[in-house]
Amino acid sequence: MTKRLFVKGNEAVAMAAIEAGCRYYFGYPITPQSDIPEYLSRELPKLNGEFIQAESEIASINMLLGASATGVRAMTSSSSPGISLKQEGISYMAGSELPGVIVNISRSGPGLGGIDASQADYFQSVKGGGHGGYHIIVLAPASVQEMYDLTMLAFDLADIYRMPTMILADSVVGQMKEALIANKRPVRDLPAKDWAVRGKGGGEQRVVKSLYLGDGELEAHNWKLHAKYQALKEQEVRWEEYETAGAELLVTAFGSTARIAKTAIMMAREAGLKVGLLRPITLFPFPEKALLEQTKTCKKVLVMELNAGQMVEDVRLSVARDAEVSFYGRPPGAGSLPTPEELLEQIRKHL
Amino acid sequence: MRQDVFISGFGGQGALLAGNLLAYAAIIEGRNVSFYPSYGVEKRGGAAMCTVVIADGEVGSPIVGNPSFMIILNQSSLDKYGAKVKPGGVCIVNSSLVSTENFHRSDIQVIEIPMNDMAMDLGDARMVNMIGLGAYVEKSGAVSLSALENGLKEVLPERNHRFIPANIKAIEAGALRARQ
Amino acid sequence: MQQVFKRPTSLKDVQTHFCSGCHHGTIHRLVAEAIDKYGVQERTIGVASVGCSVFLYGYFDIDVVEAPHGRASAVATGVKRAKPENFVFTYQGDGDLAAIGTAEIIHAANRGEDITVFFVNNTTYGMTGGQMAPTTLVGQKTSTSPYGRNKAKDGAPVRMAELLAQLEGVAFSARVAVNSPKNLIDAKKQIQKAFQYQVEGKGFSFIEVLSACPTNWGMNPLAANERVGTEMIDYFKLGVFKNL
Known part of the structure; x- marks a missing residue:
């Protein structure tokens, strides 16, 4: 039998991110998710990865935007008030069709609220959160094993659909410990990231952007995004x-x-x-x-x-x-x- | 089979460590388990509590409204949570620090164990939690004593492995006391 | 006949949207010349900001990531950490860098991110129609300071090049202008130096370029150019403030 580990939900998220090939983490401390940056600040340097404790949630989501634009797997995590600050960047990532994983170990609000477990960020997560009428993929784990498995899935879905993907959990799932089987990253055919900036290198110029000012361009772009949301409804409901x-x-x-x-x-x-x-x-x-x-x-x-x-x-x-x-x-x-x-x-x- | 226990004390009494060890022992035995910690609002010296659920099938809720077992390490825990022990359940009380004078439950079994005094007799005041845990395992049969003992080297940090024999002695002392 | 003047290869052969007398075009050219000089076009990733410089990707023949307003240096941090072998620069205006993006620029600079930042200071929000910027001069009238910038209420204009030079992480910080041949030649030299710093992996380099905005200043191009050389340079002194 595969060894069963005994870990916290938050740690399972961090472990899964590493197994999924994520080597870049940008975040800002906030309870009750700090186990995630603490774990990654310890482990990523050993893997030649980058960990930045940013000056704000706003900076960290934009660092994620920049890293994702180069085609690497990257993530950020926070809790409700911090996720509010990230909404601007999430909207830009959605508009720029950038993958990237955002973890919300949500707490109670509104405002500073409290640190207790809460599901009050449902609307914010599934109905857009930021401006502009977009969706992100939102996964809701209910166990430590799912914290691990769904985090790994989040990176795949983000890459397949070129969309920000969120893990929405709370301190019950984040702080509790359960048995975990640390599954290996599944082998999966993922689309080539032929849109990622890399320095022209003799090829065509690549631009990652969300600004569309030409006649009809933005409408077409929005219909394209909408088609992805429909495809998700057909293919990825769990x-x-x-x-x-x-x-x-x-x-x-x-x-x-x-x-x-x-x-x-x-x-x-x-x-x-x-x-x-x-x-x-x-x-x-x-x-x-x-x-x-x-x-x-x-x-x-x-x-x-x-x-x-x-x-x-x-x-x-x-x-x-x-x-x-x-x-x-x-x-x-x-x-x-x-x-x-x-x-x-x-x-x-x-x- | 599904077993649950709520362990509560003030920070430093080792309620969380006891819960961790119990959960780890259940994992060693190949069972499913959840360990859910919770804390009082105070940063230091506040309440520290955890709920452990052990099951052969699905664990289900990591939170239990009326636990069938409680290990109560200090007075405020009994005052606040004692009423929630499930009828027919067992409440193991650290009688060195807790008075049951105003605790009137005839529908549960209350087991008073002077955990602090016993720990002092064993030569280490920190063993309160292990004595409580030993008593619980004896009464509930939730996990085997050997699984608990094997779990110690997993839940204690390496630097504290030299205390494993003392912990084992405390667990056994608690179990013995509960048997009497 | 020998060709003595040509378009830099990293600039596209297109017309810009910039107004007559605006200095963005000149500054674009100086940046492009530096890209060519150091031979980094193929590995350059530019980060565009929000403002008149948002169309960076339309003029530079390089890969570009468009950042949210003010966040260019955070985006560039992510790009550079993921791709340290690439040459990464941001190009930001005064509203973007010195107002909404102050936290991002200060902390990217303080971490000593190995990026180059071009900061175009024209004392106004150009794209949105000439509102007051953090660099608007005291007494200057804009669409949101119709009575002139009031130092007592609005504070004094922020001198970013000097401010950033204080930070340990900054390797190079300078302010230049392109209003005269002499200043332009010096600007070209300093911009290339800023490139050099990143090419050699020396850390964060910052160039503030004073720019005219005739449209929003309500001046003709000549008068606007004149203002850069007088009022602006009088307050925003040219020079190198850090040179490690």
């Missing part, structure tokens, strides 16, 4: 179904909340209640079709989030017309983490 067969109530939750909900569902099943879970793993693209499929038979959906109601909007847009969607969530803050017992009570209430 989700987990748990105990959905014969379910009379479908719980939908992502990340840490899905983990807590899963135990609530185990308890419910033991009590003979017919409850299942649909856990979106990709938040963009969202598992719209899977939800539609499930709600053809299961007419009650209960969305659980660590916020006052965000993903529930996407669930409502996805389900069958006659399905009834209810919501249970709690805005984050110290002592506000729901327990399985509490979620079980909600399941009973909504069945």
Whole structure:
């Protein structure tokens, strides 16, 4: 059997980045994600990589932009307030069709908020965040193993679709330790980066940019981006179904909340209640079709989030017309983490 | 089979180390496990807590509302969390520092172990957490004592490996005490 | 007949969008001449900023990354760290570098990033229509300082070349102008020196170039050129402030 390591979710992200071939990290310290820069500041120099603790989140996302423009795999990580600062750069990267991995170990807000686990950055992550009507790929790990596997996947998806890709997690997933099998980087055919700046070297000039001023140029560019988003919806949607067969109530939750909900569902099943879970793993693209499929038979959906109601909007847009969607969530803050017992009570209430 | 324990004390008592060791022992035994730490707001001397869930199948929630076991190392932990022990559960209390005078639960088993006094008798005041952990493992059978002992060299930094024998002695002392 | 004057090969044969009397064209040429002189066209990556200089890639025949407003030196940091073998420069205006991008330039300079920065100071936001810049002179009227820059309220103009020279990471910092043949010859020399620094891996090099903006100054090209030589140089002294 492959050796199982015992590591923190945040460390798993950093380990996966290295295994994925990322040698460039740019960031700024913020709780609760500092394990990631700490790990990489120690390990990247050993691999002839570059680690920069930048002067700000704004600088670090732009360093990522610059490094990605040369075709290397690079990343940054932060937590909610820092991710807000990065939005300008993310918009430019989306416009310039640059890959790059951004990790958000989110905390509670708005403003300085608190450092507790939170899912209040769902809207910011999947609906653009910055200006200009773009999307990025958003992956929501729920375990230490997924922190590792999805980080590695994030680098591949970013390269395939030439898009910034975000890992959206919180301190529950980032700080907890679980067994990890440190899988090797999968062999995958990736498109050549024939757009990356390298110094002309006798070839054609290459320009990485997001400014399009010519007649019709920007519209065409936006339609091109839009086509990529449609392709993602066709090809890259990922989700987990748990105990959905014969379910009379479908719980939908992502990340840490899905983990807590899963135990609530185990308890419910033991009590003979017919409850299942649909856990979106990709938040963009969202598992719209899977939800539609499930709600053809299961007419009650209960969305659980660590916020006052965000993903529930996407669930409502996805389900069958006659399905009834209810919501249970709690805005984050110290002592506000729901327990399985509490979620079980909600399941009973909504069945 | 799914087992959970909540370990709580103030920073420095080793609640997190005990949780780490327990989780690592479960990994050695090939089981699934989650270790979820949480802290009080104070930077130093504040509360330090963790929840460990060990399962043969999926771990599910790393957070447990009503743990079946608790290891309580200081008074404020009992005052704050004692009421949450699952009915029928077990609360292992460090009676050197914790009074159970105002703790009235007839639906759980309360095991009082003078962990600080025992640690002093063993010659190392830092062994409080290991005594508590030994008692827990004895009562729950969550992992084997040998897995715990093997886990020590993984969770202790290299420079502290010389303390492994003392830790093993403390774990065994805790287990023995819980058996009595 | 012998050809004595020709377009640098790293400049494209296109017309620029610059206004008559603007110094950007001249400065572009000096940078291109330096690229040619050091033979680095094939391995140069330019970082364009936001402002009148945003179309860098339209005029230079080199690879270019376009940076968000003010972030050119952070972008260049990422480029250079990933590709240390490439010659990397930024070309930024006064709003970009000395206002919104102050943190980025100071920290790139302080880290001693091995890049070359061209800072074009024309005392105004040219692209957006002549608003007050951090380098606008006291008393100068702009579209957002209609009563003239007020030192008590707006502060005094920032002298970036002197400011950056204070930082340990900066190997070379100079201010030049292109308003007269004499100044132009010296500007050419200093720009080439800034290139030399990076080619030799000596660290961060910074060149501030004073530039006219006749359109936004409401002057004809001659008068604007004249102003560079008088009012501007009077406050923004030419010279080399750091030369390690």
